[in-house]
Amino acid sequence: MLKKKMAVLVSCVVILAGILSGCGNNGSAGSSKASTYKVAMVTGVGGVNDKSFNQSSWEGLTKFAKDNELKTGSDVKYLESQQPTDFAPNLNSLIQQKYNLIVAIGFQMQTDLQNIAQQHQDQHFALIDSVAVDKNNKPLKNVANLTFKEQQGSFLVGVVAGLTTKTNKVGFVGGINSDLIKKFESGFKAGVKTVNPNAQIFVQYAGDFNAPDKGQNIAATLYGKGADIIYAAAGNTGNGVFTEAKSRAKSGQKVWVIGVDKDQYDEGLPENVTLTSMVKRVDQAIYDASAKAKAGKFPGGQVLQYGLKENGVGIAPTIKNVSASVLDQVKKYQQKIIDGSIVVPTTDKEYSTYLASLSK
Known part of the structure; x- marks a missing residue:
């Protein structure tokens, strides 16, 4: 009888241990997840x-x-x-x-x-x-x-536009008119005017980053005014610029789009309307911040800036439609920006001052 009771007791202990073990496993899974x-x-x-x-x-x-x-x-x-x-x-x-x-x-x-x-x-x-x-x-x-430093990369694609345009008219399509997109606009215009002082630049904002139909309508207006290159800094709205450019290319009109943020060469296919893109390495910045935080070095309270020097912005790697002579000029101006001999404007006021300095 005593053996029987002991067996039951041992059995209960084993069951209880199993239950506790199960709880422990859940806790372990939780801590495992917490450690992920x-x-x-x-x-x-x-x-x-x-x-x-x-x-x-x-x-x-x-x-x-x-x-x-x-x-x-x-x-x-x-x-x-x-x-x-x-x-x-x-x-x-x-x-x-x-x-x-x-x-x-x-x-x-x-x-x-x-x-x-x-x-x-x-x-x-x-x-x-x-x-x-x-x-x-x-x-x-x-x-x-x-x-x-979006203005720096935008200056370089402005150099490309200013040296490539055949009509001497180029356009800029912005998403929301804001301090951020003004950096794109100001840098682009400065790049164009630096290499082509006589170029005419059309600027229009859609007021939206997610309205490709508006982007297409604005592009139609700017191409209609004679612009043969449009730089779109407008998120998904900019996809409408590509739609309009491809439509015109199908009918035989030679127009270009300059993409933004990532290499948008494929967005211009099959009509091949992407001249180049201003790459903004937000992917790398997010990767870096995540890696630092995971390693216990979260850069909280810091303002990290990524420009040409840090390879945070620049010309897209796909350069099939940019001539070698133009690329040589891009490299020259890129170095001038990096070494500080050119300070790219970020606002309307800074752009006006920069433009005045070109005529001296």
Whole structure:
């Protein structure tokens, strides 16, 4: 009888141990998951497949996932924003899902991110294209600010446009008229005028980063005015510029598009309308910030700038449609910008001053 009771007792102990072991396994899985560094991003309104800014950002995160053996869709993922009112809910959702680093794609998210980051000071964030600050205008300690010298890369594609145009008329299509896109515009115009003082430059904004139909209509207007090259810094809206250029190319008109953010050569096919692109390495910036944060070196409170010197901006690697002589000029001006002998304008006022200096 005693043996029987002992057997039952041992059996209960084994069962209890199994239960505790199961709990321990769950805890172990939880800690395992906690030890897995999780990164997510909230897209701008153009969506992850905008073939430009958001897509480049996601490519940076997927490379980070691959290099660190993380699972896309869980350890590393994105939430899409269809409109600005989606920003805050998406950011809060990722906080609740306990992502270690949350990346906000685009300056339009600054206000929402600032509010949320101050409410969750232990949460790490990264903000692209702007600086998150507190009420005293000081960078928030839990936000890494990743910014670019877009004006420098835009100057170089302006050099390409100024030396390539046959009509002596070029265009610029912007998304939202803002300090950020003014950097693209000002740099582009400065590059054009530096090498071609007599060129006429048309500028028009769509007021939207996710309206390819507006981009197409604006492109039709600018091409109709005689522009044979258009630089589009407008996210998904810029895809409409490609649509219009390809349509005209089919009817025999020779026009070009200069892409933005990533190498958009393929967007001009099969009609071959992509002259070049101004590459903005947001993918590399996000990768770098994620890697630093994972290694315990999160650059919170810092404003990191990526320009020509840092290989953060520049001419796209696909240069099939740019002549060797033009590329030589691009290299010359690139070095002048890097060594500081040319300071590229970022605003209307700086552009006016720069333009005046060219005539001296």
